[in-house]
Amino acid sequence: MIGRTLSARITWWSVVWCAIVLLVFTMIYTVSFHARSVQSYKHVLQLEMATLLGQGVDKLVEQDDSSNWERYAAVTDSAVRLTDNRGNVLFQITSPSFSSARINQIANSVASGLDAGASGQSGTQTRWNQSYQWHDEKGTHHAIVASRQVSFQNGTSGTLQVFSLTDELAKETWWTFEWLTALDVLILALFAFGMRWFTQRGLRPLNLLMEGIQEVEWNQSPRLNLHRVPGEVESLQQSINQLLDRIDQGVQEQNRFIADASHELRTPLAIIAGHANLLRRWGRENVRVWEPAVRNINSEVARLQKLVNQLLLLAKLEEAPQRRVEGLTSADIQALFAQLRQDAAVLRPDLDIVVRVHMTSQARAFMDEDDLHQVLVVLIDNALRHTQEGRVELAAHGDEGMVRFTVSDTGEGMHPDVVPHVFDRFYRADAARASSRGSGLGLAICKQIVESYQGKIYLRSKPGRGTTVIVRMPMQEPVGLEHLVPGPPHAPGTEHKEIPIDESRRTAYPDAIEH
Known part of the structure; x- marks a missing residue:
């Protein structure tokens, strides 16, 4: 049925549009969630760096016992490194996730970018790097690095860096995306089922109209006669019935025209045929037969010519557009x-x-x-x-x-x-x-x-x-x-x-x- 095909098309394109909207929402929400989580990580690192700076960088260099910082690094899964302007390590705290070799590797990777970005910058500005990652037997790891230039009492300068692992952030972001995707699939399934039901129910009057048209087409019903249908379908039904009335009227007029034209042509043709037979039998020898027969044949031919000319004129008038005339005074x-x-x-x-x-x-x-x-x-x-x-x-x-x-x-x-x-x-x-x-x-x-x-x-x-x-x-x-x-x-x-x-x-x- 046409109505069912239309229902399927409406459902399909509605589901596609809903899927696009849900996908865009999921992507935007996931990116927003990730950005908020990164800001939370940065806030924690800024607090940790403020605590370190509050103790004083010179005191960090002079500390012999760093057990308190090591326990803190083990709990927060972060690492601390203090270097002078020559790159010599003055103070360093490692963690299970950040060994000395890993810290050196990360520091060397981000050093060029930090040095270029730090030139001409204030010593109170923190620089961030979130692009570093590495792979091992446990999988892929991501790290965020906070770097800040510091000054020592002897007039030299250095760099204080705090390293933090963001694997949990990546897991939470991916889990959020998966959860939203599963929710989107469920919403799409419910939406598709609902749209299918509503469109089939809404297009039911159209299906009834199509069935009525098919019944009229196969002469099972003279006209459409649907009851309890929406006003739009009722108006369409009336228009179709009026169109069918005009078609029937046109067919009847055409049939009547053909019958009338045949009748009008039959009489003069019969007269011409009769006089032609008289001429064929008696015209050669009897002048009294020849003259009236020819006269009558000419008369009927003139009548036929007039009739044909009138029919051609009617056809021409029906097809000719309205002409421009000057009018009659x-x-x-x-x-x-x-x-x-x-x-x-x-x-x-x-x-x-x-x-x-x-x-x-x-x-x-x-x-x-x-x-x-x-x-x-x-x-x-x-x-x-x-x-x-x-x-x-x-x-x-x-x-x-x-x-x-x-x-x-x-x-x-x-x-x-x-x-x-x-x-x-x-x-x-x-x-x-x-x-x-x-x-x-x-x-x-x-x-x-x-x-x-x-x-x-x-x-x-x-x-x-x-x-x-x-x-x-x-x-x-x-x-x-x-x-x-x-x-x-x-x-x-x-x-x-x-x-x-x-x-x-x-x-x-x-x-x-x-x-």
């Missing part, structure tokens, strides 16, 4: 509406085509003119085809930082169950609409174009009272495309162009263009 929109009105009047001269533009002269609609033309052509074409009598109204209004385009008709309208699906690809409401030559992609293309400019498109319709399609696009000032400037719909200085219409028809459809 009120004058641009008025000119575009005039052209659309003329084209619509040619197609349906029996309908009233009404155009309204109500925008500030400084405002711009954030949209390319060709794209807006393509959207409005589709909307007006739908309005013309589904309006038997009455009017079609095309309007543009400034509306709280947006430009609202509306295409309204007084046609047959749509049932409320149909309205939520009109922007789906290949969707056509009923048999009457499905009998038309459209592909069901026009409104889907309009929606994709509008949303590529961060706009919105929606539709309102009532059976028998017509349909209104509303397109809301960002409105901008000409100083730049990055700033949206709200414009009141009836601000002073606005331009208003309106073609009079029959008021009786307005009252018959009062809410078609209201937002």
